[in-house]
Amino acid sequence: MKALSLTISLFCLCFVVLSTTSCMGPRISPELAAKIDAAEKELREARLLEEPPHLPGTYEHFVTHNGYPKTMSIYRDEALLKRANHRSPIYICLSQQRGRLYVGGKVAADWPVSTGVAGHPTQTGSFRVLEKKISYASNLYGNIKDAKGKTVRYNATSTKHTVPEGGRFVGSPMPYWQRLTWDGLGMHVGKVRAGTPLSHGCIRTPREMAAELFRITACGTTVNVVSDLERCYPARDALFNGRGYQDSVQRRMEAQEKLAKLRKEAEAEIAAQEKARAAAEAAKRKRG
Numbered sequence: 001m002k003a004l005s006l007t008i009s010l011f012c013l014c015f016v017v018l019s020t021t022s023c024m025g026p027r028i029s030p031e032l033a034a035k036i037d038a039a040e041k042e043l044r045e046a047r048l049l050e051e052p053p054h055l056p057g058t059y060e061h062f063v064t065h066n067g068y069p070k071t072m073s074i075y076r077d078e079a080l081l082k083r084a085n086h087r088s089p090i091y092i093c094l095s096q097q098r099g100r101l102y103v104g105g106k107v108a109a110d111w112p113v114s115t116g117v118a119g120h121p122t123q124t125g126s127f128r129v130l131e132k133k134i135s136y137a138s139n140l141y142g143n144i145k146d147a148k149g150k151t152v153r154y155n156a157t158s159t160k161h162t163v164p165e166g167g168r169f170v171g172s173p174m175p176y177w178q179r180l181t182w183d184g185l186g187m188h189v190g191k192v193r194a195g196t197p198l199s200h201g202c203i204r205t206p207r208e209m210a211a212e213l214f215r216i217t218a219c220g221t222t223v224n225v226v227s228d229l230e231r232c233y234p235a236r237d238a239l240f241n242g243r244g245y246q247d248s249v250q251r252r253m254e255a256q257e258k259l260a261k262l263r264k265e266a267e268a269e270i271a272a273q274e275k276a277r278a279a280a281e282a283a284k285r286k287r288g
Contacts, residue, residue, distance in 0.1 A: 086218035136177035
């Protein structure tokens with residue numbers, strides 16, 4: 001009987017918390033019940049706004065999700081990538097810190113990049129791939145080691161810092177190097193942080209995408225570095241709507257947290273009532 005009584009009490013607790021009122025057990029205060037009702041309505045409305053109008057798998061859907069453009073996610077259209085060749089243009093958008101490969105006017109791939117910091121800005125303009133090397137190291141930036149092979153200076157510049165006697169300068173590795181200018185601008189594998197310039201001017205690319213681009217390009221492939229969205233960008237409306245979608249996701253998360261907090265308050269109220277009721281019954285039995 002005791003177990004059955006406990007089961008019934010738990011059922012009443014869950015029912016009251018979910019519906020805010022119950023004739024089968026303790027009730028939460030009207031004020032708290034009204035707050036829960038309002039929070040549930042707010043959550044329903046946020047979920048309706050959260051649904052983007054684009055089909056999953058499309059580029060438009062990609063830019064409405066994951067906090068684009070500040071995301072490490074990579075978009076790939078496998079059908080378009082199979083058609084990509086050395087004539088497929090590449091765009092690097094500095095304001096977004098994103099790279100894009102186009103095939104037939106459509107985005108075949110979209111990936112995060114990290115370009116030059118304020119003191120070493122990446123040149124804008126239309127460039128062509130001049131040289132390609134799978135294994136390459138910078139002759140300007142790297143580390144300096146002493147005669148025993150110990151690194152004595154990190155982030156060194158070969159033209160500014162002196163190499164000790166018997167030591168050597170070790171250039172920073174730049175796998176899948178694609179040179180765009182003879183004075184040092186290029187694309188290569190490097191540390192990338194979404195939406196954040198990090199380099200001395202080069203275009204750092206995640207390894208996966210750097211290898212893919214290296215496969216597709218050839219000397220002569222066009223790489224356009226632009227300050228803002230390229231004119232041919234096909235998803236401006238989706239990008240604009242995507243900001244609204246991301247705001248709605250934030251609203252939904254906040255509504256969920258608010259509702260969860262209110263339901264905990266309701267549980268605490270009911271638990272307090274149950275405790276008071278049990279204490280009253282115990283006192284009654286003691287007097288009897």
